[in-house]
Amino acid sequence: xxxxxxxxxxxxxxxxxxxxxxxxxxxxxxxxxxxxxxxxxxxxxxxxxxxxxxxxxxxxxxxxxxxxxxxxxxxxxxxxxxxxxxxxxxxxxxxxxxxxxxxxxxxxxxxxxxxxxxxxxxxxxxxxxxxxxxxxxxxxxxxxxxxxxxxxxxxxxxxxxxxxxxxxxxxxxxxxxxxxxxxxxxxxxxxxxxxxxxxxxxxxxxxxxxxxxxxxxxxxxxxxxxxxxxxxxxxxxxxxxxxxxxxxxxxxxxxxxxxxxxxxxxxxxxxxxxxxxxxxxxxxxxxxxxxxxxxxxxxxxxxxxx
Amino acid sequence: xxxxxxxxxxxxxxxxxxxxxxxxxxxxxxxxxxxxxxxxxxxxxxxxxxxxxxxxxxxxxxxxxxxxxxxxxxxxxxxxxxxxxxxxxxxxxxxxxxxxxxxxxxxxxxxxxxxxxxxxxxxxxxxxxxxxxxxxxxxxxxxxxxxxxxxxxxxxxxxxxxxxxxxxxxxxxxxxxxxxxxxxxxxxxxxxxxxxxxxxxxxxxxxxxxxxxxxxxxxxxxxxxxxxxxxxxxxxxxxxxxxxxxxxxxxxxxxxxxxxxxxxxxxxxxxxxxxxxxxxxxxxxxxxxxxxxxxxxxxxxxxxxx
Numbered sequence: 327x328x329x330x331x332x333x334x335x336x337x338x339x340x341x342x343x344x345x346x347x348x349x350x351x352x353x354x355x356x357x358x359x360x361x362x363x364x365x366x367x368x369x370x371x372x373x374x375x376x377x378x379x380x381x382x383x384x385x386x387x388x389x390x391x392x393x394x395x396x397x398x399x400x401x402x403x404x405x406x407x408x409x410x411x412x413x414x415x416x417x418x419x420x421x422x423x424x425x426x427x428x429x430x431x432x433x434x435x436x437x438x439x440x441x442x443x444x445x446x447x448x449x450x451x452x453x454x455x456x457x458x459x460x461x462x463x464x465x466x467x468x469x470x471x472x473x474x475x476x477x478x479x480x481x482x483x484x485x486x487x488x489x490x491x492x493x494x495x496x497x498x499x500x501x502x503x504x505x506x507x508x509x510x511x512x513x514x515x516x517x518x519x520x521x522x523x524x525x526x527x528x529x530x531x532x533x534x535x536x537x538x539x540x541x542x543x544x545x546x547x548x549x550x551x552x553x554x555x556x557x558x559x560x561x562x563x564x565x566x567x568x569x570x571x572x573x574x575x576x577x578x579x580x581x582x583x584x585x586x587x588x589x590x591x592x593x594x595x596x597x598x599x600x601x602x603x604x605x606x607x608x609x610x611x612x613x614x615x616x617x618x619x620x621x622x623x624x625x626x627x628x629x630x631x632x
Numbered sequence: 633x634x635x636x637x638x639x640x641x642x643x644x645x646x647x648x649x650x651x652x653x654x655x656x657x658x659x660x661x662x663x664x665x666x667x668x669x670x671x672x673x674x675x676x677x678x679x680x681x682x683x684x685x686x687x688x689x690x691x692x693x694x695x696x697x698x699x700x701x702x703x704x705x706x707x708x709x710x711x712x713x714x715x716x717x718x719x720x721x722x723x724x725x726x727x728x729x730x731x732x733x734x735x736x737x738x739x740x741x742x743x744x745x746x747x748x749x750x751x752x753x754x755x756x757x758x759x760x761x762x763x764x765x766x767x768x769x770x771x772x773x774x775x776x777x778x779x780x781x782x783x784x785x786x787x788x789x790x791x792x793x794x795x796x797x798x799x800x801x802x803x804x805x806x807x808x809x810x811x812x813x814x815x816x817x818x819x820x821x822x823x824x825x826x827x828x829x830x831x832x833x834x835x836x837x838x839x840x841x842x843x844x845x846x847x848x849x850x851x852x853x854x855x856x857x858x859x860x861x862x863x864x865x866x867x868x869x870x871x872x873x874x875x876x877x878x879x880x881x882x883x884x885x886x887x888x889x890x891x892x893x894x895x896x897x898x899x900x901x902x903x904x905x906x907x908x909x910x911x912x913x914x915x916x917x918x919x920x921x922x923x924x925x926x927x928x929x930x931x932x933x934x935x936x937x938x
Contacts, residue, residue: 329920331672331747333669335667336670338668338670339668342899362668362673363639363642363896364644364896364915364917365917366637366672366673366918367673369669394853459925549669554809583783590669590670609670609923610923611672611922611923611926612635612672612922612923612926613921613923614635614918614919614921615918615920616918617918617919619915619916620915620916620917620918
């Protein structure tokens, strides 16, 4: 079984090419692959499958999506990103993951053009290779849901509730983002966040520049979070708005590109009317072959190693 | 540049075959390779180099060692293990590392026989492939230096000071090993441990059976430590001895094989007279090629990702 390992701002992934749709990826295998000591180690797995393969057709159908992207030209191949979290569960989308997925297709000349569309469980998403080697991806429409609250390391904070498909609370920081204790999960109001949320702490550092830290629901403090960077940029762009005048969508007047510094590097978030783009480095570290003995082994008597 | 990733009881390593002694491995590259998010991720790097290659000859000479092992038959190739910690520093020996190193040579039919000798900066060490796929390695002579003390999570503890080339304090636990807080470095008496020490907490669980947890000097709480398992087995074997009657070496009466349960699996420690052997699983997870773009890239603006 071939694999690649890559990362976008230190959000890292194992890419599994599966052109014949034959891998039969189980949650157990995903967990073993993502184990940082007994496996390869990663935040998630990106299975690369043609969009017309049975598992992709089925996933697109289940998500209520068209079987080909709206901009299909009939010439370029279409690909589906089968994304799995490191615990083996399915996820709709991953902003850094889709950029690494695109880098893999580009490196292997599997995309017909430098800009193309990738199927995900959250919809068809455009991606684009930039001249500097970075990759930009369409992130969907940020929905502004109103104010929300969290207790972060004992400190009561107010922020913006924002949805990028997944729920976020983006808090504008009073001081350095390092002064907020994100080592443990922030406390949220279940009435505001029935499914929990990712929590971002954001500080403006210049003209359309900000730094942020993030606590990801289910993962803890991570080095980067694509949807979190978009939510943080939205909160930064609306920093002047009072609670009573919050728009439901990012207004045209807030359009522009934000340089967002995350612990793992720099991401560019472009807010264009109601849409959002995420740009930044997408790096393949290595490629190779999984050892057949390791693949066939039943894990025995070991504690989780992440 | 080719690589393999492997582990022994979740102590994990990047193997770099360097048959031409041409890699010019720098501390910076070791750090990048061992970075768990922006690189491959591992506890250390094992460079595989012929024992008659210039860098190996020089390292063996610097360590005051013979340029060929005492059991050389002139027919089998001789190999040198150039071990580096994840921070890029050199280390003399690594009990789990040498077992993974041997597994790599065996898988690639680079060892002439199932039992052979590997050069390390700590001396020539015999290794042996077992019928069950595990690998056993010679660990040198445990030296018993007397009693020592540590404060572990606020608790004052007494244990045995043992040297396996590197210093250890092995503490026999009063209760479950999980009840000791090894999340932070235990406090040691600098007079007893001028260079610090690895600290093991050991509990006897049956006839020549014990479980242990370890805090590794410079690494923190790890899933496994080969020299730590040997030190813990020595402490377990001498559990009945009073402070006044401690031998300097393991007595013949304490000979035998101890099953040591570590967080990452099970290790077998055999004490034979004055020597010690370490046996257990040695697994290659994957092999491949580092991406040339990644290899050539200068790390920029990222925090350490381990």
